[in-house]
Amino acid sequence: MLSFENDYSEGAHEKILQRFMETNLEKVSGYGSDPYCESAKQKIREACECPQADVYFLTGGTQTNAVVISSMLESYEGVVAAQTGHVACHEAGAIEYSGHKVITVPQYKGKIKVEDLKNCLKTFWDDESHEHMAFPGMVYISHPTEYGTLYTKAELEEISSVCRSYNIPLFLDGARLGYGLMSEETDVTLPMIAKYCDVFYIGGTKVGALCGEAVVFSGNRTPKHFLTLIKQRGALLAKGRLLGIQFDTLFTDNLYFEISRHAIAMADYLKKGLAEKGCRFYLDSPTNQQFVILENRKMTELKKEVKFSFWEKYDGNHTVVRFATSWATKKEEIDQLLDLF
Amino acid sequence: MLSFENDYSEGAHEKILQRFMETNLEKVSGYGSDPYCESAKQKIREACECPQADVYFLTGGTQTNAVVISSMLESYEGVVAAQTGHVACHEAGAIEYSGHKVITVPQYKGKIKVEDLKNCLKTFWDDESHEHMAFPGMVYISHPTEYGTLYTKAELEEISSVCRSYNIPLFLDGARLGYGLMSEETDVTLPMIAKYCDVFYIGGTKVGALCGEAVVFSGNRTPKHFLTLIKQRGALLAKGRLLGIQFDTLFTDNLYFEISRHAIAMADYLKKGLAEKGCRFYLDSPTNQQFVILENRKMTELKKEVKFSFWEKYDGNHTVVRFATSWATKKEEIDQLLDLF
Amino acid sequence: MLSFENDYSEGAHEKILQRFMETNLEKVSGYGSDPYCESAKQKIREACECPQADVYFLTGGTQTNAVVISSMLESYEGVVAAQTGHVACHEAGAIEYSGHKVITVPQYKGKIKVEDLKNCLKTFWDDESHEHMAFPGMVYISHPTEYGTLYTKAELEEISSVCRSYNIPLFLDGARLGYGLMSEETDVTLPMIAKYCDVFYIGGTKVGALCGEAVVFSGNRTPKHFLTLIKQRGALLAKGRLLGIQFDTLFTDNLYFEISRHAIAMADYLKKGLAEKGCRFYLDSPTNQQFVILENRKMTELKKEVKFSFWEKYDGNHTVVRFATSWATKKEEIDQLLDLF
Amino acid sequence: MLSFENDYSEGAHEKILQRFMETNLEKVSGYGSDPYCESAKQKIREACECPQADVYFLTGGTQTNAVVISSMLESYEGVVAAQTGHVACHEAGAIEYSGHKVITVPQYKGKIKVEDLKNCLKTFWDDESHEHMAFPGMVYISHPTEYGTLYTKAELEEISSVCRSYNIPLFLDGARLGYGLMSEETDVTLPMIAKYCDVFYIGGTKVGALCGEAVVFSGNRTPKHFLTLIKQRGALLAKGRLLGIQFDTLFTDNLYFEISRHAIAMADYLKKGLAEKGCRFYLDSPTNQQFVILENRKMTELKKEVKFSFWEKYDGNHTVVRFATSWATKKEEIDQLLDLF
Structure with missing residues (x-):
């Protein structure tokens, strides 16, 4: 059966598996102190043009968000996020479980507006009773967002500037960062992200790895004893090599970017194809x-042949559904999908 | 200086202080096991017409909300509340500190609508990925709300019925419950609240006590080992008599209701007076x-003579401010206030 | 019935109740910003000879321990305490509920030894895998201890010096501090405690107040936004006057010290009396x-006439029991008790 | 350089990597709902002779302990463990971070004694003030222990029986379970563990997997909505296949047991060799x-040629060190090690 359900349906890029094989019987030390982690960190620092960055590897997105946010916030602080931000709604309350409030601001196709952010921060600090409220202590954005959209360089710069004027860190969730960086419509590069954000993560799970996210503290705000904080949150792997080897491979010979570019090329091909078939985009x-608006009858019919994600109801007769490409998507699959329209 | 800043500016009703004096040297056992707590509980059960209710005394509103919510929710659950609910915005993140999400629904003058609640619950359970979200595990309403408004009996019944159909408890924050029950415009009684809610609290701090809130578990959902949970959350007083004597006094000879009725009479008098002076109400x-809409110039001038609370900006030239009466408000004070208009 | 069960059986010293009456209808601002809190803080700073100290009022001992410890520790840190320390065993897991480990060291009649403390800290930092363990981030001692014993000035100085060499705060739980300071056998004064500790609390609940503990941050380590942290932990009273008036009264004309001295005089009288009757002390x-070792038959007999606390089994035929005096104990009561031996 | 530092120095058993390759491009659903997870669960149920067991896969040991313990305990409960239990000392306070106390009992070569456990539980329930303490709500044992020792069937049965008489679950940490089950000196089988424990985990990370632990709820006490609890604790992998494939491979054709037996054979060979060389065992x-007691001079010399773990000081001149074999240890390596003695 065809599947465009998500970008984590397959295993890992084959070069990663090859490296697992090649290095398998080497004895290396544990908890991320192995040479593969070191090498991967160095390559990531270079790709970010941020030689002083601290890099850590974690296993998944919700884990990374919870570890980073709970480690960087003071007890009296919450994190500001879009209403549709992953931390605000699809992480089973993991941020709150760590003791912190997610302070929501409006979303526009998944993005936050700098005006809303300014307003949120100003309102808080102007409020005479702000000591009775959770302090906005960090800003969280996802890039690409949960709706596949991207911040522009100018937007990122402005949001960063607001954060710095309030002396709070900007955290960018890059679960799908490769797909954002390789979009034809972006003017944002990895070094810019390292510059404008204080911390961000480079997603592996959705971009060719079996698991793994690379957290980059580019803004000299690495929490003290972060390894202990990771361990305490149940997020420290004994065999750190599992993550080190994957990111070392992804950041060798531009693999991360190449496979991301492929996913984008496939998405563009799909987009054009669907448009030609007369599909409406959400x-x-x-x-x-x-994100495509399908007639409900069409949707039901399509479901028999292809997997995709229900997103939300559009109106009585229509539904918004999501088709995702990935590093592993094949052109033939898209052709087969288009044939169904 | 005149003050209508809030309903907790004075100490306690004098009968409470008298009882402190009279009972002061009696040796009683600690942690709420004294005869005054017992007597107060019994009187509260009777006032609620709920003989099987479990009653506990805590010291303040935020503490009570945090203790009740964190004790009744499962780890995977959050509490549904209006965006303006006290737990959602003015408790310094106390609910999140206890590990739980506050799931917000729209507010209408501080109240939630049963349609929004139904929609919130249905949307959650209909969502195929609801296991990745915080479960709505309780509904929190305040009565009176943060805007002084009240639910009708019909509204309460409907909200209760929705909660029961989803098998989740309904929790009513009665920090100002007396003022709600004694309003001339309510059809809600204390026994009704005991019937429609699973748990609620009868506010003492704002209604004549020095401190204290009486939590009533009327719906057979008292958390197991609740005393230990209270202690663990730092909310157990060694000298439980402090709370027992206060509530025993408040629930003797209808004192709680009488002093509440007085505050309402004062509020009505104030309201009429302000209306006659041409004031606009928010x-x-x-x-x-x-809640009164004042011209900013008027507000600044008034501030020199009287304390009141800033509520929110209305427009460029106007501000919403709050005047609160209480069990201790004197008619002369209102006359003096009105003279300033 | 006679009672030597504990030191919180009665209400409050009558001067406190008088002050409640006298100030009752004054309108003061909330949350600890009233003039009584200010005055009490100033008097406490003077008594501590520590003009720069930050003083806050909380309601009870477990609450105070949990608020102070959780606010001062980093997430990766735990608190070092004696095995018999109140935080280690009699607070229903309140410290752990706040996310922190209690790291225990041996106890000697309730006290910790500086050697054990040094060893605990050195062992931790020498351990190559210490990043996989909870860091010792604070030292907690109680004075008097749970066994009524006291640290000497020299011991306090040494413990303080160890803490400072590791740059971790020393926290002294003074739930019964007055009784320690007024002991005839102590060389420790309040200003010394302020000097050697970074934070401590002056117990009110067990020393003449209805409720209340005064937290003194004497070591320039007050947590940022401590008011918000208090609120978030459910420990902020709206009517802060309740605590302010009590401590203002206790620290006026040496009342706190005088009533503590009375309790000590009563304890000495009891001690001598029991010794004369041939009682063995634990x-x-x-x-x-x-703490007295009673034959079980004697204990059972005594129970019919007087309340006291079971402490622990001594051997098959004997039990350790506790008799507590307090600010409210009368000489006649002791005479009556002694008559029963 | 030779290494006997631990049992997680290499990657994974080659059959696991082969299966990764073979299945890599299959599109499967996420979050543990893939066919490999299903198949692995079924095989584990069979190996446990426990058809009704619920099986879940997590990534590492500390994570598993924290997720299981925090999900199964009530808020007022702590977990009973040996002083040397992994949860008590080497998990960076992860259990306390989840809000729960670790209640320690003495250890004997890493094991707890049923008498101490009985005593701990009885003392708690007999204590009149037990409501002021953390309740013992679960018993945690590790098998093999941190000292490589094993419980006998009789011991396991007795501990289980005590737990059941107090109606609290018994949790067995099987991070190295394979090595315990394949020991020549054990009378404990996997089905027995399933029978005597309510929950346990079968360690993968230290027994041939890249990562992963299989949690088995054999006692009908699976926490409600456990998937959400896993997600909330940051422990849910998007690509559940990573764990499913590994455990499916390990439980195919007895691989898990065979590689464990190999490690034991290697350990026996090492043990005999060291004994012949006159080594003393701790x-x-x-x-x-x-665990071997080395003269410090010998230890320093050995360190140049081989990696091993420092365990603890024995006396002024001697140190306890640990040599660990694993599924990947080769006989030649042991011969080389022995040549150094």
């Missing part, structure tokens, strides 16, 4: 997630 | 908090 | 708690 | 961890 996504 | 509040 | 306590 | 370990 929004214009420049990345690997495409 | 909303029609039937309880002890009155 | 340990030599210089404060208001006296 | 204790008699029947599993893959061997």
Whole structure:
């Protein structure tokens, strides 16, 4: 059966598996102190043009968000996020489980507006009773967002500037970062992200790895004793090599970017194909997630042949669904999908 | 200086202080096991017409909300509340500190609508990925609300019925419950609240006590080992008599209701007076908090003579401010206030 | 019935109740910003000879321990305490509920030894895998201890010096501090405690107040936004006056010290009386708690006439029990008790 | 360089990597709902002779302990463990981070004694003030222990029986379970563990997997909505296949047991060799961890040629060190090690 359900349906890029094989019987030390982690960190620092960055590897997105946010916030602080931000709604309350409030601001196709952010921060600090409220202590954005959209360089710069004027860190969730960076419609590069954010993560799970996210503290705000904090949150792997080897491979010979570019090329091909078939798009996504408005009858019919994600009801007769491409998507699959329209 | 800043500016009703004096040197056992706590509990059960209710005394509103919510929710659950609910915005993240999400629904003059609640619950359970979200595990309403408004009996019944159909408890924050029950515009009684809610609290701090809130578990859902949970959350007083004597006094000879009725009478008098002076009200509040739209110049001038609370900006030239009456408000004070208009 | 069960059986010193009456209808601002809190803080700073100290009022001992410890520790840190320390065993897991480990060291009549403390800290930092363990981030001692014993000035100085060499705060739980300071056998004064500790609390609940503990941050380590942290932990009273008036009264005209001295005089009278009757003491306590080894038959008989606390089994035929005096104990009561031996 | 540092120095058993390759491009659903997870669960149920067991896969040991313990305990409960239990000392306070106390009992070569456990439980329930303490709500044992020792069937049965008489679950940490089950000196089988425990985990990370532990709820006490609890604790992998494939491979054709038996054979060979060389053992370990008392000079010399773990100081001149074999240890390596003695 065809599947465009998500970008984590397959295993890992084959070069990763090859490296697992090649290095398998080497004895290396544990908990991320092995040479593969070191090498991967160095390559990531270089790709970010941020030689002083601290890099850590964690296993998944919710884990990374919870570890980073709970480690960087003071007890009296919450994290500001879009209403549709992953931390605000799809992480089973993991941020709150760590003791912190998610302070929501409006979303526009998944993005936050700098005006809303300014307003949120100003309102808080102007409020005479702000000591009775959770302090906005960090800003969280996802890039690409949950709707596949991207911040522009100018937007990122402005949001960063607001954060710095309030002396709070900007955290960018890059679960699908490769797909954002390789979009044809972006003016944002990895070094810019390292510059404008204080911390961000480079997603592996959705971009060719079996698991793994690379957290980059580019803003000199690495929490003290972060390894202990990771361990305490149940997020420290004994065999750190599992993550080190994967990111070392992904950041060798531009693999991460190449496979991301492939996913984008596939998404563009899909997008054009669907448009030619007369499909309506819910929004214009420049990345690997495409949101299409389907007639309910069409949707039911399609379900028999292909997997995709229900997104939300559009109206009585229509539904928004998502088709996702990935590093592993094949052109033939898209052709087969288009044939069904 | 005049003050209508809030309903907790004075100490306690004098009968409470008298009882402190009379009982002061009696040796009683600690942690709420004294005869005054017992007597107060019994009187509260009777006032609620709920003989099987479990009653506990805590010291303040935020503490009570945090203790009750964190004790009744499962780890995977959050509490549904209005966006303006006290737990959602003015408790410094106390609910999240206990590990739970506050799931917000729209507010209408501080109240939630049963349609929104139904929608929130249905959407959650219909969502195929609801296991990745915080479960709505309790509904929190305040009565009177933060805007002084009240639910009708019919509304309460409907909300209760929705909660029961989803088998989740309904929790009513009665920090100002007396002022709600004694409003001339309510059809809700204390026994009704005991019937429609699973748990609620009868506010003492704002209604004549020095401190204290009486939590009533009327719905057979008292958390197991609740005393230990209270202690663990730092909310157990060694000298439980402090709370027992206060509630025993408040629930003797209808004192709680009489002093509440007085506050309402004062609020009505204030309301009429302000209306006669041509004041505009932000909303029609039937309880002890009155929200008035003042011209900014008027507000600044008034501030020199009287304390009141800033509520929110109305427009460029106007501000919403709050005047609160209480069990201790004197008619002369209102006359003096009105003279300033 | 006679009672030597504990030091919180009665209400409050009558001067406190008088002050409640006198100030009752004054309108003061909330949350600890009233003039009584200010005045009490100033008097406490003077008594501590520590003009820069930050003082806050909380309601009870477990609450105070949990608020102070959880606010001062980093997430990766735990608190070092004696095995018999109140935080280690009699607070229903309140410290752990706040996310922190209690790291225990041996106890000697309730006290910790500086050698054990040094060893605990050195062992931790020498351990190559210490990043996989909870860091010792604070030292907690109680004075008087749970066994009524006291640290000497020299011991306090040494413990303080160890803490400072590791740059971790020393926290002294003074739930019964008055009884320690007024002991005839102590060379420790309040200003010394302020000097050697970074934070400590002056107990009110067990020393003449209805409720209340005064937290003194004497070591320039007050947590940022401590008011918000208090609120978040459910420990902020709206009517802060309740605590302010009590401590203002206790620290006026040396009341706190005088009533503590009375309790000590009563304890000494009891001690001598029991010794004359041939009673064996479990340990030599210089404060208001006296631990006596009773034959089980004697204990059972005594129980019919007087309340006291079971402490622990001594052997098959004997039990250790506790008799506590307090600010409210009368000489006649002791005479009556002694008559029963 | 030779290494006997631990049992997680290499990657994974080659059959696991082969299966990764073979299945890599299959599209499967996420979050543990893939066919490999299903198949692995079924095989584990069969190996446990426990058809009704619920099986879940997590990534590492500390994570598993924290997720299981925090999900099964009530808020007022702590977990009973040996002083040397992994949860008590080497998990960076992960259990306390989840809000729960670790209640320690004495250890004997890493094991707890049923008498101490009985005493701990009885003392708690007999204590009149037990409501002021953390309740013992679960018993945690590790098998093999941190010292490589094993419980006998009789011991396991007795501990289980005590737990059941107090109606609290018994949780067995099987991070190295394979090495315990394949020891020549054990009378404990996997079905027995399933029978005597309510929950346990079968360690993968230290027994041939890249990562992964299989949690088995054999006692009908699976926490409600456990998937959500896993997600909330940051422990849910998007690509559940990573764990499913590994455990499916390990439980195919007895691989898990065969590679464990190999590690034990290697440990026995090492043990005999060291004994012949006149080495003194710290204790008699029947599993893959061997604890040897080395003269410090010998230790320093050895360190140049081989990696091993410092365990603890023995006396002024001697140190206890650990040599660990694993599924990947080669006989030649042991011969080389022995040549150094």
